[in-house]
Amino acid sequence: MRNLLTTLVCLQLVAALAWAQQAAEKPKHPSGNVVQFGKKAEGKAHAEEKIAPPTGPMRIEPFLLSETRIRYLKKKGKNAPESTLRLQVTLTGERLPKIVGMGHLIVDNMVDDTGAVLATPADVSNRDRNVISPVRMSKRILKSGVMHRVAEVKAPSRSATKISRATGWVHVVYADKREEILIDNPLQYLGGLIDNPRLNELGIKIRVLKPGKEVGKTKPGSGIALEFVDKSRRRIENIQFFDAWMKPLYPRPRAINPPEGKTYYYYQMQIGRMDSDTQMLVTVYPEVEEEDIHFEFKDIALP
Numbered sequence: 001m002r003n004l005l006t007t008l009v010c011l012q013l014v015a016a017l018a019w020a021q022q023a024a025e026k027p028k029h030p031s032g033n034v035v036q037f038g039k040k041a042e043g044k045a046h047a048e049e050k051i052a053p054p055t056g057p058m059r060i061e062p063f064l065l066s067e068t069r070i071r072y073l074k075k076k077g078k079n080a081p082e083s084t085l086r087l088q089v090t091l092t093g094e095r096l097p098k099i100v101g102m103g104h105l106i107v108d109n110m111v112d113d114t115g116a117v118l119a120t121p122a123d124v125s126n127r128d129r130n131v132i133s134p135v136r137m138s139k140r141i142l143k144s145g146v147m148h149r150v151a152e153v154k155a156p157s158r159s160a161t162k163i164s165r166a167t168g169w170v171h172v173v174y175a176d177k178r179e180e181i182l183i184d185n186p187l188q189y190l191g192g193l194i195d196n197p198r199l200n201e202l203g204i205k206i207r208v209l210k211p212g213k214e215v216g217k218t219k220p221g222s223g224i225a226l227e228f229v230d231k232s233r234r235r236i237e238n239i240q241f242f243d244a245w246m247k248p249l250y251p252r253p254r255a256i257n258p259p260e261g262k263t264y265y266y267y268q269m270q271i272g273r274m275d276s277d278t279q280m281l282v283t284v285y286p287e288v289e290e291e292d293i294h295f296e297f298k299d300i301a302l303p
Contacts, residue, residue, distance in 0.1 A: 054145035058093030060170060060295035063148065065163070065303055067155055083155035085118060090146040091170060091293065097142060100285060101132045101173030101234045105149035109167040112160035112302070119153040119166075126260075132173060132234045156302060163300040169292040173234050175285035183280040186224060193229070204236065204284055205229035215256060215264065221273035223251070228263045234290075237283040241269065244277035 066086045089105060106128060110119040141147055149170055156163070181198050189195065189208045199206065209225035211218045218225070228236065241249040251267035258264035 051139070051142050052145075053094065053142070054092045054096050055094050056092075058091070058095050058172070058291075058293050060089050060091055060149075060293055062297050062300055063088045063090045065300065067303055069155065084152045085155050086150060086152050087166070088148060088150045089170075089295065090148055091172070092146045095174055096145065096147065097137055098174040098176060099135050099137065099147070099172050100175045100237065100288070102135050102147070102149075103130075103132050103171035104128045105151040105168065105170055107151045107153055107166060107168040109165065110153050111164050111166075112156040113162050113164045114157040114160045116154075116157045116160065118156060118163075119168075123153070130261075132171065132231075134234075134237070160302055162302055163297065166297045166300070167295065169294045171290065171292050174289045174291075175287065177286055178237055179284050179286050181282045181284060183282065185276050185278060186280040187274060187276065187278065199282070199284075202235070202284065202286060204232045204282075206232060206282070209264065215266065218266075221269075221275060223266055223268040224274060225256070225264060225266045227258070228265070233263050235285050235288060237285060239267065239283070240281045241267065241274065242279045242281065243272055244279075246279070247272070249274070249278070 064086075065088075067083070068086065069083045070081060072080065087105070087107060087110075091102075106124055107119045108121045108124055111117055135147075151168070179198075181196060183194055183196055186194060186208060191210045192207065194206045194208065205228070207227040207229055209215050209227055211225065214227075215225045224241075226239075239251070239253070241251050243249060249272045250270040252270055253265050253267050256264045256266050
């Protein structure tokens with residue numbers, strides 16, 4: 001037994017000496033192959049990719065044409081789809097990175113080489129003319145230098161070989177700066193406009209809708225329905241909600257069907273519930289600039 005204990009003690013001493021020697025030989029700084037947390041790594045594999053911004057004036061260029069041909073072998077229904085021509089374009093130019101909102105691709109005139117009219121101003125609905133969708137400028141868009149838009153028109157004649165002329169436009173909204181505005185207890189404005197000095201100064205109008213009257217019934221505290229009056233929606237980048245301790249409630253916004261000419265959104269809280277201590281943080285664009293970017297294409301070969 002005594003010999004066994006002596007052997008164990010000797011083994012422990014040898015292991016301790018080996019560990020101490022290894023620690024003494026360990027370099028004080030990481031080698032060049034070790035990436036330190038919080039520091040930028042060197043080398044091509046970790047270098048930040050430089051993105052060259054698009055250049056030149058804002059413009060719309062044709063990208064592709066595709067046809068969908070449909071033939072009914074029996075009597076078709078009232079709302080049955082028809083054959084269509086799909087036009088896809090690219091939007092590019094030096095102001096592309098500043099786009100924060102964009103409308104639909106509007107085609108108000110298109111004629112093929114047989115004289116068939118594929119699109120007229122009467123085909124464009126008021127909604128298509130006025131809707132503006134928020135744009136989140138991603139690295140993918142900046143890297144490609146273009147944004148895509150698509151429109152569908154009537155299919156050309158089967159004997160047609162090209163589009164003789166097509167005209168239209170896309171409405172865009174530009175902004176440079178953002179500003180955050182904090183609203184205490186937005187539920188206090190139920191049925192009316194949110195009264196905030198800075199929002200009033202900027203002309204941004206947000207109305208809190210009444211559940212069960214202007215919108216469907218909702219569970220108390222589960223969310224809030226908002227109307228963005230006039231063109232206020234295109235002036236807003238984001239809306240967040242927090243409790244009394246500034247913990248996020250993680251709202252999930254969704255558009256709801258409003259009366260003609262109005263914009264309604266419902267914000268469903270994913271964590272927590274809304275009450276009198278809820279705070280709403282609105283990120284707005286203090287200044288925006290808008291323009292219609294027009295195009296005219298001639299003699300585009302059909303697929």
